[in-house]
Every structure is written in C-alpha cells, then in structure tokens.
Amino acid sequence: MVDAGPPGKFREYVGEIKAGGFDPKSIRKIVITHYHPDHLGNASGYFKLGIEQILIHAEDSDVLTGARPVPRGKGTVGAALSFVFDRYLFRFEPVADVKTLREDESVDSAGRWKVLRTAGHTPGSCSLYNEAEKVLICGDALNTRMNRLTGPSPLFTADTRRAWESVRKLAALEIETLACGHGHPIPSGADRRLRDLVGEI
Numbered sequence: 001m002v003d004a005g006p007p008g009k010f011r012e013y014v015g016e017i018k019a020g021g022f023d024p025k026s027i028r029k030i031v032i033t034h035y036h037p038d039h040l041g042n043a044s045g046y047f048k049l050g051i052e053q054i055l056i057h058a059e060d061s062d063v064l065t066g067a068r069p070v071p072r073g074k075g076t077v078g079a080a081l082s083f084v085f086d087r088y089l090f091r092f093e094p095v096a097d098v099k100t101l102r103e104d105e106s107v108d109s110a111g112r113w114k115v116l117r118t119a120g121h122t123p124g125s126c127s128l129y130n131e132a133e134k135v136l137i138c139g140d141a142l143n144t145r146m147n148r149l150t151g152p153s154p155l156f157t158a159d160t161r162r163a164w165e166s167v168r169k170l171a172a173l174e175i176e177t178l179a180c181g182h183g184h185p186i187p188s189g190a191d192r193r194l195r196d197l198v199g200e201i
C-alpha cells in the first residue's frame with residue numbers, strides 16, 4: 001500500500017479495503033511518500049494491526065516517529081493552516097519503529113516498484129515507479145486539479161526549485177498511468193501531459 005491517509009480515517013479506509021475484497025492484515029508493506037500528515041496519519045493504525053513494514057525515506061522519517069514536529073507551511077497563510085492542521089485536523093499518533101526507504105531500491109510487493117527520490121516537496125519525498133507497467137505513484141511531487149496536471153502545492157513545498165527539478169526528472173520516464181497524492185489519477189498518456197507541464201515552466 002502507498003500512503004496511509006489523513007488521521008481519523010483508519011476505520012473508513014479499512015472498510016474500503018475489505019469492501020474491495022482484501023484482508024487489511026494481508027498488506028505486507030506500506031510506503032509513505034513523505035512526511036505530511038495527510039499521507040502518514042493512519043500509519044499507527046496499520047502498525048497496530050500487525051503491519052510492521054512501514055517504509056519512509058530517512059530525511060522524512062523523524063516526523064513519522066514523532067522525533068520532530070511537522071514543518072510549517074510557507075508564509076502567513078501556510079503557517080496558519082499548519083497550526084490548524086497540527087492542533088485539530090491532522091493530529092496523528094507517531095510510529096516508533098519505521099524502516100528506511102532508499103533511493104533506487106526496489107520495493108517488490110504486487111510487482112516491482114523502484115523507489116525514485118523526488119525531493120523538494122519535502123526533503124525525503126519519494127515516488128514509486130513500475131517500469132514494466134509504466135505506472136508512477138508520485139505522492140505530492142505532482143497533483144491533478146480539475147483534470148489538470150500541476151506541480152506541487154507552493155504553500156506546502158519545502159524547496160520549490162528542487163521540487164521542479166524532481167518533476168523534470170519524472171518527465172524523462174515512460175509513464176502511462178499516474179497516481180498523484182491529490183486529485184484524480186491519469187489512467188493513460190500521463191508522460192505526454194507531464195512533458196507538456198514541464199514545457200510550460
């Protein structure tokens with residue numbers, strides 16, 4: 001499974017997994033794409049269910065383990081939203097025991113998924129790429145909004161220049177299907193749209 005969703009949604013998500021015909025306890029690994037709580041919020045629920053392979057890049061892992069707070073968004077608006085998220089919406093229970101996700105390693109579970117470092121949105125942001133199926137799961141390195149492919153959210157991106165370098169790196173791949181952290185997935189022809197996006201900047 002990739003990402004654990006926002007805190008407080010655990011029962012709902014487990015219900016969805018069961019409704020899809022799967023046993024949540026049969027999940028072998030959970031890859032967390034980056035440290036934002038809307039992606040790691042329920043990790044502790046899955047850990048308590050017995051899923052011990054929770055993987056995240058070393059540069060983002062100390063947020064998940066609770067060793068440091070979630071870095072704030074940018075400017076007054078970003079900081080104010082972060083305050084509300086931390087206090088009310090996205091309070092999460094940390095997971096003390098996480099495994100480190102390494103660049104270029106292969107996470108072999110439900111196919112062969114290569115870990116690509118897509119730093120910038122957060123320092124340890126990672127994407128998963130299935131070369132055989134031409135599928136990319138990119139966390140918040142990219143998003144879709146109203147059927148448009150966009151770059152990472154400016155308010156919550158730690159290093160915008162680096163984030164766009166990562167987008168350019170992804171644009172060199174053959175990608176048919178793209179699943180972003182926010183917005184609907186692109187089922188086919190995603191690399192063409194990604195190259196168009198890179199051409200615009």
Ligand SMILES: [Zn+2]
Binds near residue numbers: 121
């Ligand atoms: Zn994010």
Ligand SMILES: [Zn+2]
Binds near residue numbers: 036038039181
């Ligand atoms: Zn997100």
